Amino acid sequence: MPELPEVEVIRRGLAPLLEGRRFLGLEVGDKRLRQQSTPEELRRWVVGHRLVKLERRGKYLRFDLEGGATLLIHLGMTGRLLAGPLPTPPLPHIHLVFQVEGGINLYFQDVRRFGQVLVFPPGVKPAPLEQVGAEPFSPEVTAAWLLAQARGKTRPIKNFLLDARVMAGIGNIYACEILFAAGLHPATPAGRLTLKEWDRVLRQTRRILKLAIAKGGTTVSDYLNSKGESGLFQLELKVYGRAGEPCSRCGAPIVRLVQAGRSSFFCPACQPEKD
Numbered sequence: 081m082p083e084l085p086e087v088e089v090i091r092r093g094l095a096p097l098l099e100g101r102r103f104l105g106l107e108v109g110d111k112r113l114r115q116q117s118t119p120e121e122l123r124r125w126v127v128g129h130r131l132v133k134l135e136r137r138g139k140y141l142r143f144d145l146e147g148g149a150t151l152l153i154h155l156g157m158t159g160r161l162l163a164g165p166l167p168t169p170p171l172p173h174i175h176l177v178f179q180v181e182g183g184i185n186l187y188f189q190d191v192r193r194f195g196q197v198l199v200f201p202p203g204v205k206p207a208p209l210e211q212v213g214a215e216p217f218s219p220e221v222t223a224a225w226l227l228a229q230a231r232g233k234t235r236p237i238k239n240f241l242l243d244a245r246v247m248a249g250i251g252n253i254y255a256c257e258i259l260f261a262a263g264l265h266p267a268t269p270a271g272r273l274t275l276k277e278w279d280r281v282l283r284q285t286r287r288i289l290k291l292a293i294a295k296g297g298t299t300v301s302d303y304l305n306s307k308g309e310s311g312l313f314q315l316e317l318k319v320y321g322r323a324g325e326p327c328s329r330c331g332a333p334i335v336r337l338v339q340a341g342r343s344s345f346f347c348p349a350c351q352p353e354k355d
Contacts, residue, residue: 081139081155081156081157081251081252082139082155082159082297083139083249083250083251083252083253083254083298084136084138084139084216084248084249084250084251084254084289085254085289085292085293085297085298085313086155086297086298087136087138087139087140087141087155087249088136088293089293089296089297090141090155090161091134091135091136091141092293093163094134094141094161094163094186095134097163097184098131098134098163098180098184098186099131099132099133099134100130100131100132101130101131101180101181101182101184102128102129102130102131102146102180102181103126103127103128103129103130103131103145103178103179103180104127104128104179104180104181105127105178105179106119106122106123106126106127106176106177106178106179107176107177107179108122108175108176109174109175109176111175111193112175112193113156113175113188113190113193113194113195113196113197114156114193114194114195114196115154115195115196115197115198116175116176116196116197116198117197117198117199121199122151122176122197122199125145125147125149125151125199125200125201126143126145126149126151126178126199127178129145129146129147129149130145130146131143131144131145131146131180132144132145132146137209137212137215137248138209138212138213138215138244138248138249139154139155139244139248139249139251140152140153140154140206140208140209140212141153141154141161142206142209147202148201148202148203149199149200149201149202150199150200150204150206151197151198151199151200152196152197152198152199152200152206152208152209153188153195153196153197153198154195154196154208155190155195156190156192156193156194156195156196157192157194158190158191158192158194158195159188159189159190159194159195160188160189160190161186161187161188162186162187162189163180163184163185163186163187164184164185165183165185166185166187171189172189172191173189173190173191173193174187174188174189175188175189175190175193175195175197176188176197196208211244211245212244212245212248213243213244213245213246213247213248214246214247214248215247215248215249216247216248216249216250216282216285216286216289217286217289221247221282222282223275223276223278223279223281223282224275224278226247226278226281226282227273227274227275227278229246230270230271230273230278231271232271233269233270233271234269234270234271235269235270236266236267236268236269236270236339237259237264237265237266237267237268237269237270237273237281238255238256238259238266238267238339238344239270239339239340240270241255241258241259241281241285242255242340242342247285249289250285250289252320252342252343252344253298253317253320254285254288254289254292255344256319256320256344256345256346257288257317257318257319257320258281258284258285258288259281259346259351260318260319260345260346260347260350260351261284261287261288261318262277262280262281262284263280263350263351264277264280264281264351265346265348265351265352265353265354266337266339266344266346266351267337267339267344267353268353268354272354291313291316292313292316295313295315295316296313297313298313298314298317319334319345319346319347320345321345322334322345323335323336323345327347327349327350329347329350330347330349330350332347332348332349332350334346334347335347335348
């Protein structure tokens with residue numbers, strides 16, 4: 081699933097291309113996404129309106145439209161949002177195509193159809209964003225703030241980092257990398273971290289997310305940017321997907337642990353369990 085860096089890379093690719101341009105038309109495929117506004121709603125509130133601002137909120141792309149409507153897009157697990165001429169022959173699994181001024185096509189491709197394309201009329205707050213927590217780069221997110229959010233929590237720090245209601249946009253890949261960089265075992269109860277340890281987590285979170293954005297995101301299976309290009313951060317991964325391989329720091333074998341149905345990867349020597 082695309083995480084914060086991948087969505088931010090897509091936003092940065094699309095914003096200069098689309099902001100200020102008018103949506104001219106819409107083609108809708110036969111199969112609906114998991115959550116998708118009706119073609120009538122999309123045409124009413126999107127087509128004919130200019131894109132004022134394209135922003136990212138967590139893993140969502142927010143299109144603020146002329147007239148006050150909001151188009152919200154989430155890539156789900158296998159979604160791709162691509163801009164440019166439609167390829168010949170047509171790509172499979174294209175569910176929506178927006179025609180934009182300047183001969184641009186913005187199309188949503190999604191094999192598993194878990195993505196979301198939702199429009200909210202003027203004056204209606206996008207409901208999904210009400211469940212999105214603080215941005216990792218926000219000034220409000222400090223080590224003391226994280227300490228307070230985790231106080232009394234017994235769930236593992238890995239699960240805490242994945243909770244988008246607390247801090248938005250961190251998925252499985254980056255949570256594993258953050259905890260390795262911070263030297264913390266993924267099963268450590270979040271409420272047991274000290275202020276110093278939270279400071280380390282926050283610094284590594286911001287460093288890794290910034291580096292991933294600079295590298296164009298992580299392509300493990302499906303992710304492509306708005307130009308159809310793969311990311312390069314997968315070449316920087318220290319533990320994710322490397323079970324059995326030697327740790328780049330100490331040489332100990334990387335271990336895979338299943339937590340809440342997701343694979344966690346860590347070095348047992350560099351990330352020892354707390355006593």
